[in-house]
Amino acid sequence: MTxxxxxxxxxxxxxAGGSAAAILRQLGWKDGISLIGxxxxxxxxxxxxxxxxxxxEADAESLALRPMAFYxxxxxxxxxxxxxxxxxxxxxAVTLSDGDTLHxxxxxxxxxxxARRIPLPGIxxxxxxxxxxAADADKLKAxxxxxxxxxxxxxxxxGLEAAASARALGAEATIVEREPRVxxxxxxxxxxxxxxxxxxxxxxxxxxxxxxxxxxGADGNVTGIRLADGRVIPCDAALIGVGAVPNEELxxxxxxxxxxxxxxxxxxxxxxxxxxxxxxxxxxxxPMYDRTMRLESVPNALEQAKQAASAILxxxxxxxxxxxxxxxxxxxxxxxxxxxxDATEIVVRGDIxxxxxxxxxxxxxxxxxxxxxxNASMEFMGGRRILQRRKKLTAARISDMSVTMxxxxx
Amino acid sequence: MPKxxxxxxxxxxxxxxxxxxxxxMEAAVHxxxxxxxxxxxxxxACATCHVYVNAEWIAKTGLPAEGSQEASMLSFAAVTQPDSxxxxxxxxxxxxxxxxxxxxxxxx
Numbered sequence: 086m087t088x089x090x091x092x093x094x095x096x097x098x099x100x101a102g103g104s105a106a107a108i109l110r111q112l113g114w115k116d117g118i119s120l121i122g123x124x125x126x127x128x129x130x131x132x133x134x135x136x137x138x139x140x141x142e143a144d145a146e147s148l149a150l151r152p153m154a155f156y157x158x159x160x161x162x163x164x165x166x167x168x169x170x171x172x173x174x175x176x177x178a179v180t181l182s183d184g185d186t187l188h189x190x191x192x193x194x195x196x197x198x199x200a201r202r203i204p205l206p207g208i209x210x211x212x213x214x215x216x217x218x219a220a221d222a223d224k225l226k227a228x229x230x231x232x233x234x235x236x237x238x239x240x241x242x243x244g245l246e247a248a249a250s251a252r253a254l255g256a257e258a259t260i261v262e263r264e265p266r267v268x269x270x271x272x273x274x275x276x277x278x279x280x281x282x283x284x285x286x287x288x289x290x291x292x293x294x295x296x297x298x299x300x301x302g303a304d305g306n307v308t309g310i311r312l313a314d315g316r317v318i319p320c321d322a323a324l325i326g327v328g329a330v331p332n333e334e335l336x337x338x339x340x341x342x343x344x345x346x347x348x349x350x351x352x353x354x355x356x357x358x359x360x361x362x363x364x365x366x367x368x369x370x371x372p373m374y375d376r377t378m379r380l381e382s383v384p385n386a387l388e389q390a391k392q393a394a395s396a397i398l399x400x401x402x403x404x405x406x407x408x409x410x411x412x413x414x415x416x417x418x419x420x421x422x423x424x425x426x427d428a429t430e431i432v433v434r435g436d437i438x439x440x441x442x443x444x445x446x447x448x449x450x451x452x453x454x455x456x457x458x459x460n461a462s463m464e465f466m467g468g469r470r471i472l473q474r475r476k477k478l479t480a481a482r483i484s485d486m487s488v489t490m491x492x493x494x495x
Numbered sequence: 496m497p498k499x500x501x502x503x504x505x506x507x508x509x510x511x512x513x514x515x516x517x518x519x520m521e522a523a524v525h526x527x528x529x530x531x532x533x534x535x536x537x538x539x540a541c542a543t544c545h546v547y548v549n550a551e552w553i554a555k556t557g558l559p560a561e562g563s564q565e566a567s568m569l570s571f572a573a574v575t576q577p578d579s580x581x582x583x584x585x586x587x588x589x590x591x592x593x594x595x596x597x598x599x600x601x602x603x
Contacts, residue, residue, distance in 0.1 A: 111529040130536045150536075152525055159527060384541070387534050406603060411540045420540060462564055466542065466571035494571065 092117035094189040096169040101364030101386035102195030103128020103150045108394040110159045119162040134222040135246035172339035174357050191397050198329035198365035207300030210307040212322040216243050228322045231255035236310045236320035240267030242412050243326035248289045249414040259290040259318050276457050331366045346379040352396035353389045363389035374426050382410050407472045420465035423455035423472045432480040451477035467494040497592035503530050504600045519582035520544040530598040537583040539564050542572040543602040544582040549595040574599045
């Protein structure tokens with residue numbers, strides 16, 4: 086029997102998988118690359134789905150990470166509408182949904198995450214939507230418009246961005262949040278309050294501490310959200326945005342270590358040395374915080390794509406990056422650098438009322454752990470450098486606007 | 496279609512075609528040119544599509560306006576120079592046919 090030709094199979098053609106294929110070519114992998122994607126589209130940017138795409142300011146071409154011709158030119162075997170069903174780690178082969186079997190030299194799992202489902206009565210009614218894919222966004226777009234009413238379960242980034250887009254399209258939006266504030270899992274109280282106030286000023290209704298009992302419907306279509314206190318929020322569509330769960334089942338079934346995400350090291354390698362995992366599906370190490378966690382972000386997907394490609398090609402590991410995130414709502418640009426683990430103090434730089442400020446999160450010894458910047462790109466960019474250098478700062482210096490970010494970061 | 500040339504930090508040139516109306520960043524990403532990361536996809540949110548514009552082209556591309564989002568992002572980008580631009584903020588026009596830019600050592 087002849088050795089099969091070397092091939093890297095990438096399971097999942099989202100931002101992580103698509104970028105891994107491109108970076109492997111950039112770094113000089115000359116042999117086969119098979120990129121297996123469940124959706125009908127080649128790899129595309131997901132962040133605009135809740136923003137420019139909903140508002141009709143983006144099309145499939147502008148959403149695509151790279152034009153379709155790229156995959157042909159770069160000799161990447163892109164298979165759409167296809168999933169990896171099973172991994173045989175001993176034979177180093179994967180079985181695809183179309184029955185095909187592919188041998189791999191290395192396998193990269195980029196299976197992403199899916200919207201968390203909540204077992205509510207009425208969850209299967211028509212126009213009860215989630216927002217992960219372009220197809221989801223199309224369904225939402227089709228029913229948004231002037232005078233339409235969108236009810237949103239979950240006050241996270243997806244919910245807030247969708248509310249902003251709905252308002253831009255002239256639709257009404259109501260956010261129903263179980264916690265006492267929006268962005269409860271991902272932002273501090275000051276920032277939550279700022280976004281709540283801003284959304285309300287734009288006509289978004291926000292119900293806090295509000296449990297959802299059921300989705301009500303008529304003729305198979307959702308007509309409202311019934312809250313625990315008995316009130317009903319009438320709607321033409323309900324968007325459920327209550328977090329994501331990692332797609333780790335494929336790895337688990339193959340005996341790969343998982344722990345609320347596929348466990349990877351700093352080369353993005355799983356417990357099987359021939360198998361890597363990147364992006365939303367991974368439980369990764371964060372050396373600067375001495376922790377492991379799942380990060381759902383584009384920068385994380387790209388960083389791990391680089392890690393995996395570098396490890397496969399025997400190149401030095403890329404320098405560790407500070408985690409970062411962004412969200413655009415109305416004319417607000419939120420940019421977050423770092424994660425405020427163990428932070429005990431929040432220092433404001435700038436003017437919250439003017440909508441241009443940054444919140445610095447400090448530990449007891451003054452180490453800056455995270456910076457949340459609203460319309461303050463200088464603070465965000467300087468903040469990344471401060472975090473990279475693990476700098477300590479005093480509250481007095483941070484809040485003193487006569488001290489420039491260059492001075493703070495140097 | 497306008498042609499633009501990206502010169503890698505190690506001197507390797509790449510000349511590609513790009514339709515007017517697209518950005519210089521898209522020209523790099525669509526052709527998988529190494530050295531332009533473009534993490535945010537062209538939102539002027541990450542400063543990882545940083546280039547140096549060759550001197551003879553500066554008049555046509557211009558420099559970022561003082562106080563602009565681009566200027567803020569560039570102020571902390573890796574290894575900036577007076578001719579630094581973010582390629583996502585340069586829209587290709589017929590006048591930019593032949594544009595030459597160089598890439599920094601790294602984007603992170």
